[in-house]
Amino acid sequence: MPPIEDDRLAAEQRARVLIDRQLEAAGWSVQDRGALNLFAGSGVALREVIMKPGHGRVDYLLYVEKAVVGVIEAKPVGTPLSGVEWQSAMYAAGLPGDVRKRALDAGGRLPFVFEASGTETHFTNGFDPAPRARRIFHFPKPEALGRIVRAASEHPQEALTWRGRVGSLPTLEEGHLRPAQIDAIHGIERSLREQQFSRSLVQMATGAGKTYTAVTEAYRLLKWGGFGRVLFLVDRNNLADQTLGEFQNYRTPDDGRRFTELYNVTKLTRGRMPDSTKVAISTIQRVFKAIQNENVPDDDDPGLDEFAPESPVDVTYNPDLPPEAFDLVVVDEAHRSIYGVWRGVLEYFDAHVVGLTATPGKQTFGFFQQNLVSEYTYAESVADGVNVDFDIYRIKTEITENGSTIEAGTFVPKVNRETREIRIEKLDEDLNYASPQLDRAVTAKHQIRLVLETFRDRLFTEIFPSRRTVPKTLIFAKDDNHAEEIVQTVREVFGRGNDFAAKITYSAKDAKGHLKAFRTSPNLRIAVTVDMIATGTDVKPLECVLFMRDVRSAHYFEQMKGRGARTIDPATFRAVTDDAEAKTRFVLVDAVGVTEHEFVEPPLNRDRTMSLKKLLDRAATLNLSEDETATLANRLAALEQQVTQPERAELDAVAGRSLRSIVRALVAAVNPDAQAAAIAADPNRAPSDVVQKLLDVAIRPLASNPELRTRIIELRRAHDQVIDEVSRDSLIDAHGVVDPDAARETITSWRAYLAAHRDEISAIQLMFDVKGRGIAFGHVNELAERIKRPPHNWTVDYIWSAYLSLGVEHRGLAETRNRHTATDLISLLRYETGIDDALIPYADLVKSRYVNWLARQAQSGVEFNVSQRWWLDKIMQIVAVSAGITAEDLDNAPFDERGGVDGALRDLGDAAGELVEELNRELTA
Template sequence: MDKPDKKKLSERDICTKFITPALIHSGWDIQSQIREEVNITDGRVLVSGETVSRARPKRADYILSYKQNIPIAVIEAKDNTHIVGSGMQQALVYGEMMDIPFVFSSNGDGFLLHDRSGTYEPMEHELSLSEFPSPFNLWSRYRIWKGLDDTKERIITESYYSTDFRKTPRYYQLNAINRTVEAIANGRDRILLVMATGTGKTYTAFQIIWRLWKSGTKKRILFLADRNILVDQTKTNDFKPFGSAMTKITNRQVDKSYEIYLSLYQAVSGNDEEKNIYKQFSPDFFDLIVVDECHRGSAAEDAMWREILDYFTNATQIGLTATPKETKYASNIHYFGEPVYVYSLKQGIEDGFLAPYRVYRIDLDKDLQGWRPNRGQVDKYGTLIEDRIYNQKDFDRSLVLERRTELVARKVSEFLKNTGRYDKTIVFCENIDHAERMRQYLVNENADLVQENSRYIVRITGDSPEGKAELDNFILPDSRYPVIATTSRLMGTGVDAQTCKLIVIDKRIESMSEFKQIIGRGTRINEDYNKYFFTIMDFRKVSELFADPDFDGEPLENTEFDPVASPPSIKPVVPASSGGNRYVVNDVAVEVIAERVQYYGADGALITESLEDYTKKHVTRQYATLNSFLTSWTKAEQKTAILEELKEQGVLFDALQEQVGKDYDPFDLICHVVFGQPPLSRKERVEKVRKADYFTKYGGPARKVLDALLSKYSDGGIADIESMEVLRVDPFTAIGTPMEIVNTIFGGSANYISAIRQLEQCLYTAEC
């Protein structure tokens, strides 16, 4: 039998017929060491108006692992029309992302090896199919690269918890797990992990603890968190596999027979000596302590967590945080050291694991211009108002403008009425008093839904047992109520609100850590509940913090830490009252003077320039001239493929339509906005086709189909013409089934596709 012509084989055939057999021949086990077509990322979420799609995920053709948890080689395959090294640059991206030292490219003739470990000479060289290295060969080189002896190898090769070899932690989680276990194997006893909110810090911690516990490296472990709900969620969810070896410290008498202890840090510490339950343990009882959200408590020298950590000073200690703190007064980096791994919000959004956002900024006149009382003016309680200019720093602290709160509640309600009145929403307020007033005004704006269920809007604050009791219901994706939660600080951290689609900020935020935590309430994706992105409604200019380099920068870009400096004094917020230093004014009008929407760009930053300039910049990177764009558009078999590619590069067609005109096709938006051509609406293009003699070449049924396609284009755009799915809806169902339309009316798929191409040519050119 003749051998198949390699040049005619698909990439997948090259893998099946040449690459996989070469790996098996070299000793790789297809069941436990070889994974094919591995999605490394999910693909960035692309938002167009209220609709979403995903960019193409990064996918490795092969990931090879010597042990379950340690990927050591990646292979990028190409078909045989490419040279052997064509996939190398792509493979190197994957290798760097996944901490993989040995990177290969292949076209079925052989392999090109790139060595990131420094154990091969030269760094890049070709191998024949029969020369692919064995698992033992690559692992031996990996040991040299990592400096592993037998003891260290035993620790780092302990498997993570899994019930399926094919289901592994996400690549960044595995990086964090492996780097932490390696650091401990190498004797490091203070470790910091920085992972954006929503990326699975607790799951990552579980896998670290599991491997160290199973290997016998660490035998008694304490996991500390500062919210009871976090401890309970951890025990019942991520840490569940520990089973009977695990306990939660809940009382003042501890049982020392367990191995895994979970605790609210307040439960093991206090101001009185007898309340320090942790001292019932000997200082060397725990050999591993993991501190969740370590930016809040353990960074300060005199914090209660630090007291616990100092007591168990001989234990290995791991800090987990989304927002590394590095200020003049507190530093978790000073305590834990440089992070062994950082996974940022920007990277999480780029990979498609976190939800992108848009910012709806609303500026109010009194916030920007300030307000001064008239001489002798009193507030609603008859208290004389101090004569000075009040501005945004004062509002809802020393001065309450009730009509301002009313206006904010109205704008929030209007937004939800346009997007979805049952979209989970958190409104962050200055204080508990402000949160209660906001709840009242939101109730009045949404009286119809509150009438149906009073839990539609709730205040969830630390002083309200009734509100706190609703926190779990707000978090649960399948719980409809509550929908809107007003809060001040309680929901700012540690609340896993997977379906939160709107975050309203009506409080001043001057801490980058607090800002990141608040934004983190919306970054989770939940596909089952159609949560792919979220909106930030900003009434206090807080979104300007997105422009701060520290927002998504490296943790050491802040002020140099001074361990002996005294922390600043904190002035208490004046409680709500009818007098004192807080005035309540109910007869001052407040108006909106500016509104604008900012979108998350492809470069991971908010788009601050005009959409027109932004679009022009991104389109001309690929199409420098109108002629180059028109040539590609005319030649493209699928026009939508060009549009999808431009979307992936950051072009926001729906947002552009909102500004330029909803009646314009993306083709006309590009020609007009980028290249200055006069646009035609979709209806104008359809009329041009109908006036031409394009239809004369087709019989009655075919003409009816094409005319219906034109109507679909007029309403929805080019995607409706190119999708075969359109044939499954009215009015096509009255003409025939998709198969009948294609095969009977047009005489086959080739003829149908040819008719569509001619229709598109007539739409977009002068030729019909």
Template sequence: MDSIQKRALSERDICTKFITPAIENGGWDLLTQVREEVTFTDGRVIVRGRTTSRGPKKRADYVLYYKPGIALAIVEAKDNTHSVGDGMQQALAYTHADCLDVPFAISSNGDGFLIHDRTGTFPKTEFELPLNEFPSPEDLWNRYRKWRGITDIAEPVVTQDYYEDGLGKAPRYYQLKAINRTIEAIANGKDRVLLVMATGTGKTYTAFQIIWRLWKSGAKKRILFLADRNILIDQTKTNDFKPFGSAMTKIRNREADKSSEIFLSLYQAITGPDEADKVYKEFSPDFFDLIVIDECHRGSAKDDSAWREILDYFSSATHVGMTATPKETEYVSNSHYFGKPVYTYSLRQGIDDGFLAPYKVVRIDFDKDLQGWRPTKGQLDKHGIEIEDRIYNQSDFDKQLVLEHRTQLVAEKVTEFLHSTNPYDKTIVFCEDIDHAERMRQALINCNPELAKEDDRYVVRITGDNEEGKAQLDFFIDPESRYPVIATTSKLMTTGVDAKTCKLVVLDQRIQSMTEFKQIIGRGTRIDEDYGKLFFTIMDFKKATELFADPEFDGDPIPDDSFQPGGENGGESDPGDGGDDSGDPSGEEGGKPKKYYVHNAPVMVVAERVQYYGPDGKLITESLKDYTKKKVLSRFASLDEFLQTWTEANKKAVVVAEFEEQGVLFEALADEIGTDLDPFDLLCHVVYDQPPKTRRERADDVKKRDYFTKYGDQARAVLEALLEKYANQGILSIESMDVLKVDPLDAFGTPVEIIKFFGGKNAYLAAIKDLEAQLYASAT
């Protein structure tokens, strides 16, 4: 094939005729070692008011594997009008450690290959090879081994197969990285390993694959999985760990089946304050080869923790700690115990990749929270107890003093929000303690009497002391179960609750711990597309979301000594959730009641604002107008530049999508400025101070020009219908061919028939472009 013919080929043809054969000739098995057009992210969720869309997915033209799950190279292809290295920048972006983390980036245009070597085992970092000299799998694998320091002894462990369920489920790219790095570290002799993965990113599934490979390779024969919540153990046993089958057992008492190989246990089940509680001593210190500690931030690393004694007893085993919230304090240090994380996958990365849900924050401030409240001299609470004379502020409310009107107002605002969205959206309300959770349950019931009549489980209290409420937890997290809808809680639901469809997280709890804050936010970050859960809302009544501004929120291990490990009742860390805080005012401590209850102090909302998750992973705290202006001006310094780009765009939707990816929230902006404004007019008005025109005004201007007369009767009728569609729904509604399938356009015939009115598809598209030009003629 001569060069002219080759240059006429598409990128796909170049792949088929030149690149793929060259890879195969290098010794690569096309069925097991070569994957083409590999999409490895879901595309970030972009929130448009109450609707969502997906941003672009990351996709590699080729990923080359030594074995399934062990990626060695990325190959990016270009057609032959490009140079051989034109795909290198894209390939490098995917090979970096924050992406696929593979050692070789390769670019090709069908004439040869440009190879970038991260291992340092080739003579040059970048060099070209002809088509017939593509390196073999063995060559690249040996270089990978040298790069990673994988010895001959470690290789069988590192190359052990993953578990495949036969249903197509496979680890996501970041899970593969976490698994591979952990396996490599252990195979090379590391005996303390830390993995940091954001809530909702599949830590338990990742742990299963790590254990499976180590177990199947024979590197680890008896393994203990430790957690601090019974629900975590039960979910793990019946879900992710199910393939272990009869080799797995749960330690419940001293009669544990020691013939098993995979053991699951609560910390609380195998240790305690008395010697009789220390069930773990029924096993010899060298019984386990591997211990995996789930949520290891919750006390296992603390030197004097009762849980730490388990790890110290089995000190000869390899210990793998997994957490979403690494903990660093003067007294507790995960990284001191485990070492630095071998891999970290953060909340921000998860949201950027589209695997986790973004959020918006509704911040509501009450007058008494901001100003404080002081009783009058000798004032009695509702139980006739004199209230200690001092100023009570937000840190006291619902702990030392209860303002009943405040509880009612929170319930009213939550109800108002749910009724403006969907009153059946799953909601978790985090309260200060059990008493607060019970009062909030009652207040929400009274705010929703009709919904509570439909089912008395519309609002339930799920706390550690209440068996009836805990029995509803499985129904709450079941996407197919409508009830319960609202769960009030304190600590029980901060971790281990896989509530994928939770759309509203309410914070009426002061949270001073970054660790706890991350765990609570994690209750909403899971995505469930089948049930329409792609983003969630946080309603904050106690300034907890100020922690979002902390640079450590999505950063490295964080200082935090206020969050204590769970105790009884499944890990409730608040003593109130152990059932000893009934809220009975007769219960006194040091001669004072546990709480004062004030029923006649009015409370008012003094501030309410909405904050949105921005493209940089931070909350947009400035006004939407200011934020939009800054973002647009960074792209188009002048109105003329913006107008030129808008006018020349084949589809205005492309320009709108570009701004949305930058965090411009058109629907929210329209709610603030005017819902009948086109995206074009919103930007012209907010950014460039132009007087806005409504869609109806623009449509009427076009009608006055009578420009439709150049079309035939049928084509003219279609354009008039499209113009009306624009006036009602906006520019994006008329750019898609799908508009021809819906009312009122479908009355003109099928899309094919309608296009014939114009003389063909190209003529129809030209007419649409002409219509858009007329709509924006006065602006340009």
């Protein structure tokens, strides 16, 4: 039976009561026609206005700053609002004459059109390029519409909403971005332009630079895209500080200023945000707390940040943090369960949502409307040198696998979890415990000790052969009490003190200080955590991830594994791990079976027994299996991390393309998705044949280039070092100088080498042709790397000693006579070209020129204070070892301790850049 008219009217009237309350909560003054007062507030919602003939009666006419700007069509609760948009559109175009005079026009109609039922609200913004209704949580405040109203009067020819402005963003400056980051930004902006989805998902491997990508995008959208404010959601509060640091350190590509010099970035707190806030950083739990108008603490609070309600949260409107507060919401590590119980918080805001994750799940894809705008896998990141590959080392113990039994009558210690107080009790019956109870209901001390002793005993023989310094190691424990037990046992097993191992959990004292030390201190070698370092936290020198807790979530496991994936430059790496040359891999030590779950993808290094030489030989005959192809990709990616830039350039030249692109093709050929797509595209061939064709195509650049294979092996051997611990040595001879006959032969060969490579090696060419001007450290280092290869195997020290053995004069400090760096090649070349008549160590030459320069400055009346002399002295020292200096070097050690470039400008003034250039001219060759 259809509803009677009175019932329908009553239902609509109830809806209007709800709508009135919502409008008033948002700051609108709701009025009847007879009591109209446009001065009552910035926004007035006038009920029941008769439109021009044929257009009926509108339920609400909206005024902002005394101008008519929109309409609301009210319908009973439960009415499908998309079916009444024609009605509200008719009202928006049917203003009576006395109202139209003060109306804001958007193509012949009012710009802001709403349909509402009291439980659902739809909004159409007529200033969008293709206006269409979207569901919003609540009516916007009058001030939000007022900003658009003012912009419409001030800039009538410009796009007024971000949906209109994203179509004309400037070309992305790609120089400072990785290919995966470029793809992600293009994907997000394409999705914004097309407006087919209100959400965009970026899948990017851990360590590939998701946050930097998001900061770059935020800058572009704030500056050129018409976006007013960004909410950046992080997984944990301790990551909010790290993200804030990313924004603070970001240099804009157009003028080089810091992001935070242009836009205010802050952590979200309770209450109304200042208009100046352009980026707010928070966890989703804290955003919910702010929406509920509760205090948001600044410090880490596991009770808050780990809170996960059993049922979806109920979000209510807060005028201090309204839905229109943000235009963009970035969700970093978007794989978490926030799309279930926390979904209401995300849907509260009228914003485009961008998700960033390494491991999207079904629920993640569902929330983001299956709109995956870019994809970058872990294997691809290894191929690109963004991450390093990993190996797996498995430790099994009887108790870990099968549990144990404690017999009745045994006196056992029991620990109070809250107070850590220990009491001794006698067991009345046998205690049988299984593996899952281990370190939760029962702590087996010898199991913990045995795992750690095994790790210690195999560390330098099987896990990291021939190393002597314990690699930076992160151990994942089950809970805080388990972590406490592990830390104490680590110190005992390794026989080391408190600064060797530390617990870094939310409850630990000075956890942030310990985390900083774990990144930078050579002393703190092992950290034990539960969740604090599980996601997003960078510890680049980390080489070992030890699982003493099981993880059954693929997403969480990938994040935990990813802590060890980060690459690091060799110099910084060696500063904290003195016996490491370069980080080429990390090791997952699995003491609980976590790597045996089906969701764990194998590393590229699938055949650890096969040498690089054998792999290349098999590639030459097109006989590589799929696992061998993956292993070859691993070995070449590791070599890429070790070679110098000149060596990399040489390999690329021999290959006729970048070695990295070859590795990327190998990885693509063993990608299951790529194989599945190829099989589907060629259904008439056997799947194995299709896969083999992919492998053969990927291998061809190596198979068809014997010279490339030879150079790869030569460089591999140059960077490998075999440790002989079994052969005994005996002394044949000892002398302090090179034998004169050998010295003459060396110098003759050296001069022939210079003549033969004069047009090929930049340092030689520059010295002979332009008398050394323009020789940079890269040129010198290239020459040093080339001469130390077979067949010559020369070092700078060796050639220098050969000259001295033939009686060539040496000038300089006595202590530098037998200690030479690559830059001393400049001195050798200066002698050969006749610029100098003696061998003068390059550092002594630079210091002498610096003293003369200071004297000339003093004679011309220029005096430098103590702070300025510190900068000048350090600049001279850098030039002495690097054959030059750039402005960018001022942001590195030792200058960073005094503020880097900013500190140089502070102490040296605006002439800092000119001084750097002048010293480059005066002190170098």
